[in-house]
Amino acid sequence: MSTAFDVRVLDSVVRVDFDASVPDDVRDRIRGHWVDLVEDGAEPTVTLTAxxxxxxxxxxxxxxxxxxxxxxxxxxxxxxxxTLVGIAGLSGSALMLHAGAVALDDGRVIALVGPSGRGKTTASIALGRRFGYVTDETLAVYPGGEVVPYRKPLSVGTDPDSKTQLPASAEGLRGLPDAPLVLDAIVVLDRREGVAEPYVETVPVLEALEALVPQTSFLSTMRKPMRTLVSTILSTGGVRRVVYSESETLGDLVDEILAAATDESPHLVDVGVSTSDCDCGAKLGEEPVVVEAAPGTLYRRGEYRDALSVDDALVVFRQNRVTVLDGLGPVLWFAAADTTASQITDAALREMPAPPPDVDPAAIVDATLDELVTADVLVRA
Structure with a gap:
């Protein structure tokens, strides 16, 4: 008799099978971990043989x-x-966060973001006894905000390779509401020792990007990864940070989490991978200050997946890392298209306020170029 069973993992169906090396009691135990996600009658996407x-x-x-x-x-x-099978199945179509999540009775979902060991599972358990358990570490969100639940076994422990697996239903966590699930709040968990009174604070969108991008999977496969992520952040009222010591205190913060919202409404402009050199918004009616270009090292933009202007800042995304450029940085980035340092200085003098008389603009540009090269945002040709 077959010992295989099928489970729903996000939008995929995975068949779990065993070879003769796995005793019956271990097979039964592993199947028991997945009791909340057993799927009958669907064709599996992938078969795992343990x-x-x-x-x-x-x-x-x-x-x-x-x-x-x-x-x-x-x-x-x-x-x-x-989980990897399920994540890969949504690659390019959904934003995937390393996050736990719970759902209110009306379907609003609160995402609990953090790296491994930050307390996502513990927080999901504590909140999942009061609200619907959605997931404890993998949250998928479509661009319109629809959440794909993944009520996976709870992974408890500190060693990622040998955590204890617990079915959510056996731990007394609540089921999902009948209402459609829609992301309503993104929370960065900040667990610290000795926090007597936990509190909620909003996180500026550019700071939030630096916190969230490392906690994503397959972000680069999205058509417009940075706009997708920023739009998701803004649609939920911005990212909140919860500073706390004990997960049991989180339930009392839910109303505050939902009420906290940023008033940011930045102007977004997609730059993308096809951006050509531009005059960076040269001031109309002003005579540009021209610095004579001299032969020398050429600078160009390094390889990147996506770029997005957020007000006066520029967000550059590559290799699942994000770099936020402000001040002089965006001007130099746009101007670096197999151009010399003096040509880039010319662009900076056109686009930035005039420097004080005692400041050497070429020296400032050279120092900033060095920083951008060190950060792999620009390369020397």
Missing amino acids: NLGNGRLSTDPQHRIVSATSPEQLAARVVSEA
């Missing part, structure tokens, strides 16, 4: 081998591999 100790590998993307040396490690790896 084994203990033989280390077999598979090159078939539709049939993957999951190997471990202990039952606990095997259970954790099945969860990790199944």
Whole structure:
């Protein structure tokens, strides 16, 4: 008799099977972890075959081998591999955050963002006993705000490869409401020792980007990754940071979390990968200050996936990292298109306020160019 079972992982169906190395009691235990997500009658996207100790590998993307040396490690790896299948299935169509999440009765979802070890699962458990449990570490959001639930086994422990897996229903977490799930708040968890009174604060959008981008998966596969992320942030009233010590105090902060909202409404302009050199908004009616271009090292923009102007700042996204340029930075970035330092200085003098008489603009530009090269935003040719 087959011991395989199928589970719903985001918008994918994953079949979990076992080879003869896995005892019956371990198979039953792992199946029990997934009791909330068992899917009957759907064709699986990928089959995972779990084994203990033989280390077999598979090159078939539709049939993957999951190997471990202990039952606990095997259970954790099945969860990790199944989650990767689900995330890959939404690549390019949904924003995916490393976040726990809970849902209010009306379908509003609160995302709890943070890196591994920051307390997402503990927070999800504490809040999931009062609100609907959505997920404890992988949240998928479509551009319009619709949330794809993933009531995965709760992963408890500090070692990512051997966490204890607990089914949400067995831990007393609430089910999902009947209402459609829509993202309403993004919370960055900041757990600290000795916080007597937990509190909520709003996070400026540019600072929020630097906090959120590392906590995403497949962000670069989105058609407009930076606009998608910024628009999601703004549609939820901006990112909130919750500073706390004990997860049990989070439930009392929900009203404050929902009420906290930024009044930011920045002007967004997609720059994208096809931006050509521009005059960077040269001041109309002003005579440009011309600095004679001299032969020398050429500067150009480094490889990047996306760029977005946010008011006077420029957000450059590459290799799942974001760099925020302000002040002189955006002018130099736009001007760097196989151009010399003196040509870039010319652009800076046209676009920036006139420097004080005792300031050498070329020296300031050279120093800033060095910083941008060090940050891999610009390269020397």
